[in-house]
Amino acid sequence: MKQPAAILISALCSLWLTAPLAAGMPDPVPLSTAAEPLQLTWCLDHFPYFHEYDNSATPTGPSVELMQELAHRAGFILNFTPRTPLARCLKLMEQGKVDLMSNLKFSEQRDQFMYMLPYRTNVAESLFMRVNDQRLIDSNTQLRGLTLATLRHYLYNPATMTLIAEQSRHIAEVDSIEVALEMLLRNRVDGVVAPTVSTAKAINAISSYQQRFKIAPLDFSANTPNNIHLALARNSRHAALEPLLRQHLQAMIADGTIARLIRPSENRPEVNQLKQ
Incomplete structure (x- = not known):
């Protein structure tokens, strides 16, 4: 038989273990939901x-x-x-x-x-030219006499990369679409090879660029998945x-x-x- 002191200690331990719940404290939250x-x-x-x-x-x-x-x-x-x-x-x-x-x-x-x-x-890519440039560029061979601007650190589709490498003597790398368009507008390059949608959006965003550029019919689509x-x-x-x-x-x-x-x-x- 337990002594009175032992009974008292056992009761106090039981009360200590159940007191938080009796006081309305929440159940412990799992670690996965408690973490930030x-x-x-x-x-x-x-x-x-x-x-x-x-x-x-x-x-x-x-x-x-x-x-x-x-x-x-x-x-x-x-x-x-x-x-x-x-x-x-x-x-x-x-x-x-x-x-x-x-x-x-x-x-x-x-x-x-x-x-x-x-x-x-793939992200579509195009050749952008000045709207008053009368040259019809619809084949790769026609690029050989042109000076082109491309985007530094941007990876083009494989077919476009090959084309750029072939024209490496006539390539000016720039840091942004906006810089490339400004060079084109100032006749410092003949064309800009750049992502189609992003470049069209950049042109559309600046009022002074309206009716100043066009997309050449040259097809830059790549057959290799990229x-x-x-x-x-x-x-x-x-x-x-x-x-x-x-x-x-x-x-x-x-x-x-x-x-x-x-x-x-x-x-x-x-x-x-x-x-x-």
Whole structure:
């Protein structure tokens, strides 16, 4: 038989163990829901139509909506960098100082420091010329006498890359679409090879550019598949999320979310106007 002192101690222990619940305290929260959501930083430049800053601290565009939807599905908080040059974003990704980039073409070099997750097909590319240039450029051989501007650090479709390499003596690399268009307007180059939709959007955004440019009939389409990728830095603190992000991207492809958010260039008004 227990002694009175032992009975008292047992009762006090029982009361101590049950007191929080009796006082109305909540049940313990599982670790998975108690932890703060992960925060990932997306490094991005100004890529007309896809993601733009337009004098705002928050970017807009279909790529932004896509990334926000991915963050919602995967359960992380998405942070944006300020408008950052492409080359700088790539360097920060290599160092693991940012986590994500989007709208990237694959290369072996990039694959060394980023997981490349495909989510859509090629971005259309075109040759832009001054509207008063009477030359009809519809074949690769006609480019040999032209000086062309291309975008530094931008990876073109394989067929376009081959064409650029063949014309390397007559190529001027620049840092942005806007700089390339200004060079074209000032007769410093004969044409600009650049993403169709983004360049058309950049032209449409500046009133002094209206009726000044056109798209040449030369076909830059590539026969080799060349997907666009979301990139996750291999040196990111959150690199272990790669399978989860890949899974959700595939689900967004399958359910039509990506096709709904990022429409192809065909039949876009700003593009068709430049082809007339």
